Amino acid sequence: MVTYIVRRLLYSIPVLFAASVLIFFTVTAVGDPLANLKQNPLFSQQTIHNIQERKHLNDPLTTQYAYWVKDAVTNKFGSPLLQPGTKIWNDLKRVIPHTLQLVLLAEILALIVGVAIGVYSAIRQYSIFDYAATTFSFLGFAMPVFWLALMLQILFTNIFIKWHVRIFYTSGLSSQDPGSGIHFWIDRLQHLAIPAMTLMLLSIAQYGRFMRASMLEVINSDYVRTARAKGLPERTVTLKHALRNALIPVVTVSAINFGALIGGAVITESIFQLDGMGPYFLNALFNQDAYVVMAWLMVSATAIIIFNVIADVLYGYIDPRIRYD
Amino acid sequence: MHRSHFRLMLGVLVAVTSLIVAGAAGGASKKSTAGSVTFGAEQEPPCLNGFTSGCNNTWTSWTAGIALANVMIVKPDFTIKPYMGNAKVVSRKPFTVLVTLNKKAKWSDGKQVSADDLIFTWQTIVNPKFDLASRSGFDSIARAVKVNGKAVKFIYKTPYAPYKVQFATYSIIPKHALEGLDFNTVWDNNYNNKAGQTMASGPYKLQSYTKGQSLVMVRNSTFWGKRPTLDKITFVFRTNTDTEIQAIRGGEVDAIYPQPQLQLAQLRGQSGLKVQTNAGTTIEHIDINTGAGNSSPLLGQAWFRQAIAYSLDRTGMIKQLFSTLNPGLPTLNNLSYVTAQKGIYVPHFAKYQINNKAKRLAKVAAIMKAHNCTKGGDGIYSCGGEKASVRLGTTSGNKLRELAVEIMQAQAKDAGIEFKADSQPSRLFFPRIAANKYDLALFAWVGTGDPAGQVDIYGCAGDKTADNPQGYGGSNWKGYCKPGVTNALKASDAALNPKARIKLVNKADALMANDVPTIPLYQKPTYFVFKTSLKGLVDNPTLQGPTWNTEGWKAG
Secondary structure (H helix, E strand, O other): OHHHHHHHHHHHHHHHHHHHHHHHHHHHHOOOOOHHHHHOOOOOHHHHHHHHHHOOOOOOHHHHHHHHHHHHHHOOOOOOOOOOOOOHHHHHHHHHHHHHHHHHHHHHHHHHHHHHHHHHHHHOOOOHHHHHHHHHHHHHHHOOHHHHHHHHHHHHHHHHHHHOOOOOOOOOOOOOOOOOOHHHHHHHHHHHHHHHHHHHHHHHHHHHHHHHHHHHHHHOOHHHHHHHHOOOOHHHHHHHHHHHHHHHHHHHHHHHHHHHHHHHOHHHHHHOOOOOHHHHHHHHHHOOOHHHHHHHHHHHHHHHHHHHHHHHHHHHHHOOOOOOO | OOHHHHHHHHHHHHHHHHHHHHHHHHHHHOOOOOOEEEEEEOOOOOOOOOOEHHHOOHHHHHOHHHHOOEOEEEOOOOOEEEOOEEEEEEEEOOEEEEEEEOOOOEOOOOOEOOHHHHHHHHHHHHOOOOOEOOOOOHHHEEEEEEEEOOEEEEEEOOOOOOHHHHHHHOEOOOHHHHOOOOOOOOOOOOOEOOOOOEOOOOOEEEEEEEOOOEEEEEEOOOOOOOOOOOOEEEEEEOOOHHHHHHHHHOOOOOEEOOOOOHHHHHHHHOOOEEEEEEEEEEEEEEEEOOOOOOOOHHHHOHHHHHHHHHHOOHHHHHHHHHOOOOOOOOOOOOOOOOOOOOOOOOOHHHHHOOOOHHHHHHHHHHHHHHOOEEEOOOOOEEEOOEEOEEEEEEEOOOHHHHHHHHHHHHHHHHHOOEEEEOOEOHHHHHHHHHOOOOOEEEEEEEOOOOOOOHHHHHOOOOOOOOOOOOOOOOOOOOOOOOHHHHHHHHHHHHOOOHHHHHHHHHHHHHHHHHHOOEEEEEEEEEEEEEEOOEEOOOOOOOOOOOOOOHHHOEEO
16 A cells, blocks of 8 residues: 555656646746736836846746746745745745635535435435435535625624624634634634535535435445345444445545645635635736746645545545555 | 434534534624724735835725825825925925924834935835836935934925825835835835834834734834824725625624725615715726727817717716715716815816706717718718727726726717727736727726826827827827827926916816817715724725724724
8 A cells, every 4th residue: 555655646746747837838828927017117127127037037938947847846936926025835835724724624524414415315215305415416516606605694694683693704714813722723613614614515415416326326235235134233234334335436526626625715715705725826816926826726736636646545445345556 | 313313413513502602702702892993904915015016005005004104194185284294395496395204203113203214215215226116206306405303305306296295195114124125025024123123103003914814003102193092903804895795794894995886885774884985086087099099080089079978978877886885976077186176176077968868969969960970770970981989998897887888888879979898807908008909998097186197197298209209198098199288287297386286287177178088987986884883984085095094093
């Protein structure tokens, strides 16, 4: 297993290299990153010249790529276009944990609820619960994230206005004086609860459907029938024998989802004003800072690669039939 | 129910109840304390050194910028008054301004705000090594003479009428904290001196800045003016309008100052909230490209531009856009002054506002007929084979502007003129305007209430070059050049007598009202929403913004 993990990580290096080439040449193909600055009378020719020198913009693209990779590896992705004194990696280091907190919370809760719904739907196939869960899943798939976010904000604001009870906060990461230790984390949870609910809905729908389909396949298999025939309680048959095998596709999907959400929760984070990867990327896009955009894309690509490896490892752990050389 | 199911449900119930109880308790204790205000800022400063091009943002000066005081201040009625000092003309030849500082003015590290700081501020602003957003006024100073520890005489190269605006726009920076440092990179995330102490001359000083989240200002105990009542003002960044609205409704913030959007109207009826709205200094207007680059030669004719102006019911459009947000928002009828400037503002463009639709259409018809234009089967005029069809563009994504374009298209069509929508995102729109590749452009200038620099926008007094043979002003993207207008505006920048200056500016405005290179529409309203428990908050629609008088704020 260790050999397998090391091999997968080594395979990731050429993948990351290919990703970096694709990212660099795609982003630079958009055009001169200084095009708008050159037209803006507030920026002197000296500033433009300084940036061109600093970012080697007058060199051939392949040379620029080499400098960019060097900056990424040895200089924390270098500095943004207009702020030579700061490092892009320092900003990424700030925003990544915020996104991780949100995604972790949303995905873990979505997994627990989604798996439970899927298992029960499969066991009680064609019951009222099954139909209700199916309807809920389709609603979850169809509901726009931004609309749901606004509805939840309005709901909890109205609860506060009517009963003067603040259950959850509608924006921000923390209160002004969140305290420390457990108080800090309770405050953080209260701020992340609504964004997590927003993200969870689609994931619950997805995991519920996957789990249901997978469970239905497994509970009708021969070994499960054998376990029942042996006289095991239905609960043991379901949870000990069927569930573990049925989890395989769900675990795979959730690991990949997790990686994708690191860079994919843009709308949710922007609406709820969470200082995460989403708003950081949007700001860079609006400011047309190609170097921040490229760094962000590399981090997102790395996250997806890492979580793919985790998915494969978990796959092998859950299903002992799978052996990695 | 199975016992394990029961235990699971009980556990979930306990967890949720704990969160609610913690929230309720936390919510109660997290209300604004008697001495603090939480302000929802609609934009986060890109960095804190508001002088530099990369950091130049209104919210920089409205948040952290309250730590750095100016010599003068623009009041809500657009008058300019002394603040941390005073600036007055002591000689006309050569033009000399004496700037004096309040004797009590000192920095938060205990050192006096001094004449050396005034001179250092000037030297920093004019230093070509530093990439600054603007040097207006300071680049007109030839030399500075220190009179005493608290006074400097600035001798200008030529008379500079808007000197008060200059000293109301730029903060004074501390020499002892910044001398020798690279101003392009300093004060990105703090206002520290070389010993790491935060510097302030204003009522509040910067305590902390958490990027992406908040900026905390605390009372500056060395402030020279009235002792600020509040202990703390926290600016939290809420860049989404809907989120801002829910935050103020739910009491998560105590005040917001959003861009006017239609959904803000719901806050007017909310109990516990007060709304102040004024006509601001963001001048929404339509520029007309009278020269090369337009798609219709008709735009080069003053009569056609007048016909366009007559075809628009600007008052009706403003009512449609702002009846819920700011019911009393007036139509703007002057290109240089704003409606609040009583005795100065002259509505030269009011003649184009005909409220009665039939009369309005008849007026346009009369102009078109007088120039041998005939209506086609589609109801659009044709003049000498040239169809009265032009492009009207604005910044796409801005709902109010897009609505305005739709309204004006309908109005113009009724009058027989076609406006073809031609909007683009701002990053594409503005370069196109600057390259003169447009017909009609709806956008805004952000003014100060002072007409300084208008010759740049409407004149042709610049250097004549191969690329710019007419010498159009740096922001004159209309191809408009009238010697009468240029001379009047140029003279106004040097006119030291305020009455003479107003007369010159209005003379230029009257000429432009006949030529119509631009059609003024309205001043974008400001929208200040805050809890009724807060006292002392007064909207300032000038560039000073809502935080102009934080020393007078009180939390109930």
